[in-house]
Amino acid sequence: MAKSQVSMKVNGKVIEALVEPRTLLIHFLRDQQNITGPHIGCETSHCGACTVDLDGKSVKSCTVFTVQANGGDIRTIEGMANADGTLHALQEGFREMHGLQCGFCTPGMIVRAWRLLQENPNPSEEEIRFGISGNLCRCTGYQNIVKAIQFAAAKLNGVPFQEAAE
């Protein structure tokens, strides 16, 4: 099958490549571009480990053809740190609040939470839980992931983080 020429921005850098139309975005990123932050968990659009940001939307890159992302603007966990190399507030939140154990879901969680906070900079706990409901974590029970996102929201809003009483 003839290959298609694609061009897209990934973490601010323009990438041009030839791909088969059937190449899924997750395989393109990981196998052809060596961008291995987005993980393959279920590969059936359930777990969210492969989540990347595409043109302002959180998408499961296992269920998008690379050709569909042609001309797009993609951000993965590799593009999350601040320009000066310091951790993004979300990354810091996941570290400070112990938002991960094995870490497999974390790149997808952080990229998804990043979009959530763009759309809703001050989400309630319920809104956070609903907002990350497309991302599965089998270690933490989500409690500390929610705290990590609350930590990041507070930091980005310039207010002190107050942990809710349990």
Next chain:
Amino acid sequence: MIPGSFAYHRPTSVKEAVGLLAQWGDDGRVLAGGHSLIPMMKLRLAMPAHLVDLAGITELKGIRVEGNDVAIGAMVTQHELVGSELLSGKVPLLRETSLQVADPQVRYVGTIGGNVANGDPGNDMPAVMMCLGATYHVIGQGGERRIAARDFYQGAYFTALETGNVLTAVRIPMPPAGHGYAYEKLKRKIGDYATAAAAVVLTLSGGKVATCSIGLTNVAETPLWAEEAAKILVGSSLDAATVKKAVAAAEAITAPASDARGPAQYRTKMAGVMLARALERAKARASG
């Protein structure tokens, strides 16, 4: 999981898309959001030789009021349905339903057109469209057809769509101001298809039901329009005895499969429970 090979096409107009599809017959498939089709292709349950992606066609976007109807372009995503102030005001049932479709990532990409056209009895929008009395605009080589949602579904994955057709828009008559509505969905977890679900739109006059329409999701090979159950409710104050009769009439038309979501009898009963809850919530929301 890697899909079979295909050629990818990205037309910029409906006319071009229809022309492309006409060349390949059953070897061509339309790609909308892809969140039903791509998983099927990964499992090689679908192996189209040509995919026609509708994403580049701007005329398939947008939500507009046209007379007494709202017209929604086929490529409007669930996320856009949720965010539409126009719909929240005029047809709030759509927002309530969209929020129960899949998960955030899928809602960013999944489209109204794909959801209603695919013919999957698990999809939520078809029963809602039957409930609302929606009409689908369908274009093929022979021109445009307008097909009532209530006449569209023939069996699991079998619809009134013919080879080479493109569903371009969904047209919904706006329910009157003050109507009550609800979509009640029982699911095992977020992202799951319904074990059973019920959509209700009703109007009240002097505390009695003036009009009522009911749709049921995933309790038969097709979505169901529970016409008889709705008729039973008209003229009543939704008292317990009448609701019980209507619930029995709705349960009677279900024919669910026994699967991982439960045995058939359970799913039928849950359709009844979802209907009773939806009626209660719709009543509380209605004025008049």
